[in-house]
Amino acid sequence: MNIPQLIDMIDVGIITLDSEFVITGWNRWMENNGKIPEEKIVGKSLFQEYPNLDNSWFRRNCSSVFRFGSFAFLAQKIHGNCFPFEPASSFHSDFEVMQQDCTIGPVRNEKGDIDQIFIVVKDVTQIAVYEKKLISMAEKDGLTGINNRKYLDSKLIEEFERHRRYNHNFCLIMIDIDFFKKVNDTWGHLCGDEVLKKVTSLIQERIRTQDIFARYGGEEFVILLPETELEDGIKLAESIRKLIELEVMNSNGKTFSVTISMGISAIHDGIADSKDLLDYADKALYEAKTSGRNKVVSIN
Amino acid sequence: MKSENILNVTELLILQELMNIAFGSASADLEEVLDISIDLKVPAAEMVPVTKLKKYIQESMALTNKSSMVEEKFWGDFNGSAILVFPVEIQKNIISLLSAHDYPATDMEHIEGMDSGVLLEIGNILIGACIGKISELLNTVVTYSPPSIGSGSSSDLDFFIDKFEQPSSAIILKMEFSFHQKHLNGKIMIITSYNSINWLKKSLKLFMESYE
Numbered sequence: 001m002n003i004p005q006l007i008d009m010i011d012v013g014i015i016t017l018d019s020e021f022v023i024t025g026w027n028r029w030m031e032n033n034g035k036i037p038e039e040k041i042v043g044k045s046l047f048q049e050y051p052n053l054d055n056s057w058f059r060r061n062c063s064s065v066f067r068f069g070s071f072a073f074l075a076q077k078i079h080g081n082c083f084p085f086e087p088a089s090s091f092h093s094d095f096e097v098m099q100q101d102c103t104i105g106p107v108r109n110e111k112g113d114i115d116q117i118f119i120v121v122k123d124v125t126q127i128a129v130y131e132k133k134l135i136s137m138a139e140k141d142g143l144t145g146i147n148n149r150k151y152l153d154s155k156l157i158e159e160f161e162r163h164r165r166y167n168h169n170f171c172l173i174m175i176d177i178d179f180f181k182k183v184n185d186t187w188g189h190l191c192g193d194e195v196l197k198k199v200t201s202l203i204q205e206r207i208r209t210q211d212i213f214a215r216y217g218g219e220e221f222v223i224l225l226p227e228t229e230l231e232d233g234i235k236l237a238e239s240i241r242k243l244i245e246l247e248v249m250n251s252n253g254k255t256f257s258v259t260i261s262m263g264i265s266a267i268h269d270g271i272a273d274s275k276d277l278l279d280y281a282d283k284a285l286y287e288a289k290t291s292g293r294n295k296v297v298s299i300n
Numbered sequence: 301m302k303s304e305n306i307l308n309v310t311e312l313l314i315l316q317e318l319m320n321i322a323f324g325s326a327s328a329d330l331e332e333v334l335d336i337s338i339d340l341k342v343p344a345a346e347m348v349p350v351t352k353l354k355k356y357i358q359e360s361m362a363l364t365n366k367s368s369m370v371e372e373k374f375w376g377d378f379n380g381s382a383i384l385v386f387p388v389e390i391q392k393n394i395i396s397l398l399s400a401h402d403y404p405a406t407d408m409e410h411i412e413g414m415d416s417g418v419l420l421e422i423g424n425i426l427i428g429a430c431i432g433k434i435s436e437l438l439n440t441v442v443t444y445s446p447p448s449i450g451s452g453s454s455s456d457l458d459f460f461i462d463k464f465e466q467p468s469s470a471i472i473l474k475m476e477f478s479f480h481q482k483h484l485n486g487k488i489m490i491i492t493s494y495n496s497i498n499w500l501k502k503s504l505k506l507f508m509e510s511y512e
Contacts (some may be wrong), residue, residue, distance in 0.1 A: 056335075061421070063333040068326070069435070070428020071444040110439065293445035 012021040013121030016107060019066060021046045024116060026220055033085040033098065033123075047218070053082060065104050065117045074122050087125050141215040143193060144200040152214035152222055156274040159212075159226055163267050171225040171233030171266045174281040175203070175240075178293040180219035191251040191255040197215045205248055207238050222281075230266035230300055237262045237296040245294060259294035261285060266300055307497065307504075308468060312345045314504045319343035319473055322433035324439065325421045329431050334422075336479050340430070350464045353491070354457055361385045361487050363452030366383065368416075370423030370449050371460055374431050376442035377499045380470070382427040382493040383462065386419060387486065416449045423447055426477060430488055434473070438503040468494035 007014055008028040016025035023046055026038045034041075047054040057079075061072035061075070074082055081100040088098060101124050107116040139151040147155075162168050177183075177199060184192040188194050196219065203221070207213055212224040225233050244260050263284025271277050288297040307315065323340035330338050348356045357363065366388040373381050419488045435442050450456035464470055471492040478485035492500065 057421070060333055060335075064425045064428055067329045067333055068429045068432030069441065070424070070432045071446075072428075073420075073446040075420075075426060075446075076416060078421075103446075105443075113440070218376070 004285070007029075012123075013119075015046075015119045015121070016116050017046055017119070018116050019064070023049070025118075030083075030121070033088065034083060050083060061104055062117060065106050066114055069106045069114055071106075074102040074104070076101050076128055082119070083121060088123055090126075094129050094132055095125055095210075098123055099125040107298065139227075144215055146198055146200050146204065146221075147212060147214035148218055149214060152212060152224065153214065153274075155212045155224060156278070159224060160267070160274040160277070162226075167188070167266060168227060169229055170276050171228045171230055171264060172281045173223040173225065173233060173237050173240075174216070174278070174285045175221040175223070176260055176261050176262045176289065177219040178289075180258075183258065187251060187254060187256070190260055191254070194251045195249060198247070199244060199258070199260070202243055202247060203240055206243060222278075228266075230264070230298060233264050233266060234296060234298055238263050241294065241296055261288040261293045262296045263288055264296060264298045266298075268300060301308060306347055307345075307471060307501065311399050311504050312347070315345040315473065315500075317346060318434065318437050318504070319475065320505060322437050323430065323475060326429040326433040328386070329433075329471060330426070333425065333429075334502065335396060337359045337479045341476055341478075343473070345473050347469045348472050349460070349469050350494075353461050353464065353470055354454075356472070357383070357457060357461075357489065358452075358455070361452070361489060363457065364388065365451055365453045367452030368449060369452055369456065369460075370420055370427070372424060372427045372447040374442045375444070376435070376468055376494065377440045377503075378431075378435055378442055378492065379496050380437060380490065382431060382458070382490045383460065384423045384427055385400065385486055386423075413507050415510055420447050420449050423449075426486075426488060427490075430475070434490075438500075438507060464491070465494055469472040470494065471497065471500070 001123075007025075010027070011029065013030040013033065014025065015023060015030060016026040018024055022289075023041050024042055026034075026036070026041050031037055035248055041049060059075075061074065064070055076099045078098075079102075081097055082102045083098075083100065085098040085100075087093075087095055101122045103120045103122075105118050105120075106114040107118050110116050141148045159168075159170050163170060169244060177195065180192065180195070183195055194290045196215075200213070200215070200221065203223070204213055207223060207225075210226055212226075214222050214224075216222045225236070228236075241260055241262060243256065247257060249256055249258065263281045263286065265277055265280035265284055267277060271280070285297040287299075288295050291297070314401050316401075320343055323343055327338050327340045330340075361367075361369075361383070363369070363385060368386045368388070370384045371381060372385075424444075427447070428444065431442060431444075450460070451492060471488040473492070474487065
């Protein structure tokens with residue numbers, strides 16, 4: 001088998017370019033995925049066909065290959081893709097475009113001079129899908145689909161650091177569903193699961209996209225509110241409390257309602273670290289529970 | 301250790317001279333590629349036993365757990381690994397210098413590992429420039445593996461050094477780089493494999509002959 005045959009049969013894209021970024025080679029994989037036949041693209045400017053590549057990082061990497069004969073590696077994690085092709089398989093619905101790792105290297109002529117470069121395009125969509133799923137599994141709560149405690153802990157540390165550096169305010173609300181054990185004991189655990197899902201979905205609709213909402217454990221939840229003063233946090237908590245109280249739940253033909261108790265605390269100079277803030281909110285929640293439930297209590 | 305398996309003092313001096321020429325040419329080209337004025341200086345060549353490599357790298361590269369170390373392997377007649385260390389205090393400045401106008405802001409905020417990506421890219425270009433120019437002068441062609449990034453921790457360094465055959469010696473080519481007017485600097489060390497020595501001896505001889 002000769003080399004041109006191999007280049008057409010290999011399961012990666014191969015393009016060659018001259019020093020003016022004019023396409024001089026385009027293998028069958030590129031034809032199939034780019035949906036442009038070789039004879040229609042060879043001789044054309046790469047940037048005319050793919051204007052997204054006409055930027056300083058792409059030119060910089062190509063220049064280094066032409067100048068030094070080195071290789072450049074454009075990783076999917078950073079660039080996503082160089083060539084906006086459709087995913088090759090319908091199983092890759094997580095991504096609208098194929099995810100690619102690209103390698104750029106020198107092509108030397110008979111004299112040993114670099115007069116062209118090659119780009120190898122590798123479809124890594126499947127790996128990116130698995131990676132995305134793994135990240136999601138590590139950060140999301142399996143039942144409710146909201147963030148888990150591990151994710152909250154990391155965001156809380158980040159937010160605390162932001163406060164320490166730039167003095168940005170933030171609040172934390174701790175939520176507990178009142179008499180949740182009774183719901184489980186009376187209506188069964190499946191019904192309890194439905195309540196957890198319904199409460200989370202109602203809260204999620206009420207908060208902002210930048211707020212971090214997480215299941216803290218069992219029937220306890222936490223909302224981290226960046227750039228929020230205590231007074232605004234209390235207003236939001238009160239509106240959530242009312243929203244849950246008024247909601248009529250349906251599960252297996254039974255209708256009932258639940259209430260929630262909330263403890264809220266805002267960052268201030270007396271708080272040494274993110275755990276301290278959680279402790280304050282927890283104490284406020286304890287007070288809300290012991291003083292009658294279905295209420296919002298703040299500590300600062 | 302057999303004398304044919306080590307570079308003698310004269311050969312090390314020739315190698316140092318070759319690095320001087322290579323890096324002079326590389327810095328001019330890098331300036332055009334990166335659009336930033338760059339100095340490559342203090343080149344030095346020496347041989348270090350692999351058993352002492354870890355301590356040597358830690359001390360001469362001023363490694364700490366917070367340093368970022370980009371490693372890249374290269375293959376061919378001239379083969380080995382290169383490491384580039386960015387001191388912790390300049391990492392953020394290098395990232396902002398190179399990425400400010402390059403990457404979409406949304407990507408910068410959302411892609412985890414973006415900072416590492418920028419350091420890998422600049423590390424790859426600097427390492428490629430140095431090795432590419434040395435190879436050119438030695439009249440050979442090398443290929444590269446994708447670079448990887450690690451910290452300056454003891455365990456990351458062990459992982460790197462384990463690749464070198466003991467009880468051999470490694471040829472160390474080291475240099476410092478700095479970006480003009482930006483007060484940014486770092487160090488590059490090229491560690492040539494033991495199996496390159498015989499080829500390197502012949503190539504250095506040919507290199508000198510071409511000047512005679």
